[in-house]
Amino acid sequence: MEGAGTGVAGERRRLVNVAYRLLGSVTEAEDAVQDAYTRWYGLPPGRREEILSPGAWLTTVTSRICLDLLGSARARRERHVGAWLPEPLPDRTERDHTAGAGPTGPSDPADHIVLDESVAMAFLVVLESMTPAERVAFVLHDVFRYPFAEIADVLGRTPAACKQLAASARRRAGGARTPVAATGRAEVVRHVKEAWETKDIAALVGLLDPAAVMTADGGGTVGAVPHPVEGGARIARYMVAIADRAPGLELLERSVNGVPGLVARRAGVVMTVAAFDVSDGRVTRIWAVRNPEKLRAWSRQEPPLQPRVEPSSRLA
Numbered sequence: 001m002e003g004a005g006t007g008v009a010g011e012r013r014r015l016v017n018v019a020y021r022l023l024g025s026v027t028e029a030e031d032a033v034q035d036a037y038t039r040w041y042g043l044p045p046g047r048r049e050e051i052l053s054p055g056a057w058l059t060t061v062t063s064r065i066c067l068d069l070l071g072s073a074r075a076r077r078e079r080h081v082g083a084w085l086p087e088p089l090p091d092r093t094e095r096d097h098t099a100g101a102g103p104t105g106p107s108d109p110a111d112h113i114v115l116d117e118s119v120a121m122a123f124l125v126v127l128e129s130m131t132p133a134e135r136v137a138f139v140l141h142d143v144f145r146y147p148f149a150e151i152a153d154v155l156g157r158t159p160a161a162c163k164q165l166a167a168s169a170r171r172r173a174g175g176a177r178t179p180v181a182a183t184g185r186a187e188v189v190r191h192v193k194e195a196w197e198t199k200d201i202a203a204l205v206g207l208l209d210p211a212a213v214m215t216a217d218g219g220g221t222v223g224a225v226p227h228p229v230e231g232g233a234r235i236a237r238y239m240v241a242i243a244d245r246a247p248g249l250e251l252l253e254r255s256v257n258g259v260p261g262l263v264a265r266r267a268g269v270v271m272t273v274a275a276f277d278v279s280d281g282r283v284t285r286i287w288a289v290r291n292p293e294k295l296r297a298w299s300r301q302e303p304p305l306q307p308r309v310e311p312s313s314r315l316a
Contacts, residue, residue, distance in 0.1 A: 007054075008037070008040060008054045008055075008058060011054070011055045011058050011059075012033060012037075012112070013112045014055075014059075015033045015036065015058055015059065015062050016029055016030060016033050016109055016112045016113060017112065017113055017114055018059065018062060018063065018066075018139070018140070018144060019032045019033055019062055019065075019066055020089075020113050020119070021118055021119060021124075021127070021139045021143060022063065022066040022067075022070065022135060022136060022139055023066055023069060023070065023073070024086030024087060024124050024127065024128065025086070025087045025294075026087050026089070026109050026110050026113070026297065027087070027109075027293075028069060028073075029066075029109065030109040032062055032065045032066050032069060033062055035062075035065050036058050036061040036062040036065060037058070039061055040054070040057070040058060040061070056150070059146075060150075060153055060154050063136055063140065063154040064154055066136065067132050067133070067136050067154070067155070070132035070135060070136075071132050082216065082217065082218055082219075082220065082224055082225070082226040082227075083215045083216060083217050083224075083226075083227075083228065084128075084217060085121075085125070085215065085216075085217035085287050085289050085291075085294075086121065086124040086125065086128070087289070087294040088121065088256050088257055088261075088273040088275060088289050088294065088295075088298070089110055089113055089115060089119060089256070089257045089258070089297070090110065090254065090255070090256075090297055090298050091115060091254070091255035091258065092110070092111045110297045115255070115257060115258030116258060117258070118139075118143045119257045119258060120257050120258060120259055120275075121256065121257050121259075121275035121277070121287050122275075122277045122285065123173070124257070125287065126172060126173050126174070127139070127173075129172055130169045130172055131165075133155055133157070133165050134165045134166070134168055134169035134172070135169065136151070136154060136155060136165075137151055137155065137162045137163075137165035137166040137169060138165070138166045138169035138170060138173070140154065141162075141166045142166060142169075142170065147159075148160075148162045148163050148166070151166075184278070184281070185259060185260050185276070185278045186253070186260040188207060188276070188278050188281060188282070188283060189253065189260040189261065189262060189276055189278075189283075190253060190260075191203070191207055192204065192207050192262070192276070192283060193251050193253060193262055195207060196239055196240075196243060196251065197243075197251060199240045199243050199244070201236045201237060201240050204232075204235075204236035204239060204240070205232055205233050205236045207282060207283055208232030208233075208235055208236060208282060208283050209232055209279070209280075209282040209283060209284045210231065210232045210233075211230075211231065211232070211284070212230075212231065212232045212235055212282070212283055212284050212285065212286070213228050213229070213230050213235075213284075213285055213286075214228060214229040214230075214235045214238070214239075214285075214286040214287075214288065215228045215229075215285075215286070215287050215288070216287075216288040216289075216290060217287075217288070217289050217290060217291050217294070218290045218291055219290070219291030219292070219293055219294070221291065221292060221293075222290050222291070222292065224288070224290045225238070232282075235286065248266055249264045249265065249266050249271060250264065250265055250266070251263070251264055252264075252265065254273075256273055256274070256275040257275060259275070259276075260276070261273065261274055261275045261276060262274040262276075263298065265299075268299075269299050270295050270298040270299045271290065271295075272288055272289065272290050273288070273289045273295060273298060274286055274287065274288045274289075275287045275289075
């Protein structure tokens with residue numbers, strides 16, 4: 001598993017990318033990578049010199065740490081209040097364009113993550129349905145193209161067994177990575193924003209698939225619907241009810257995990273990040289992350305709310 005970069009320090013970006021896709025959390029990914037580096041520098045100098053590929057060693061150790069975390073995460077997420085959703089990622093280029101260079105700078109772990117289809121919220125949610133071993137085998141092989149012979153060293157299984165795990169995971173994934181044209185998705189999300197702002201239930205119903213599902217993650221610390229809201233009409237009514245109860249919030253079109261989404265903020269603080277899945281011109285899934293622990297990167301980068309002439313939009 002040879003990686004790019006000069007020396008072990010140059011491996012960090014790739015390792016964070018691997019760990020985030022395995023864990024769905026920037027904070028946990030950074031902790032896993034830091035743990036791997038701690039173990040590396042804890043080796044006797046002679047032992048480090050014997051390792052022909054430090055990148056391969058770090059990848060193996062990071063993946064094993066993630067595998068252990070995935071096992072314990074299942075128990076934690078079962079105790080999680082309401083739904084558990086992956087941590088949403090902002091687009092650094094977009095943030096810098098709208099807010100200027102933020103205080104976190106290039107050292108922010110979220111800035112190291114490549115925003116491609118393998119971090120789309122729809123894909124990450126599907127990864128959550130896999131067993132830890134399936135997820136590791138699938139991500140390392142199908143996303144990062146590592147051979148099964150090397151994945152076997154991570155999982156402690158035979159290459160053939162790892163191949164079977166990846167095949168099983170691939171069946172679970174199904175069409176989750178089928179891309180939707182960015183322009184078409186952005187147009188649908190923009191129309192949702194406009195209908196939400198004006199509290200136009202009929203327009204929202206027309207934009208939502210009749211079988212659409214909305215899931216929210218409040219982390220048990222902020223208000224969020226505890227169970228998924230199913231059905232386009234029910235979601236539309238719920239969205240308008242939220243708007244009635246939460247004045248003073250502004251809706252912004254932002255990239256969420258590399259695809260068009262919406263952000264709601266108050267006085268420069270992001271309150272909600274919403275990701276969408278779109279099919280045939282309609283929204284099929286909405287994932288609303290409200291857990292403040294998962295929105296730190298967003299709040300650090302968004303500029304303060306500016307006075308506006310038009311009426312403010314509302315979102316909770």
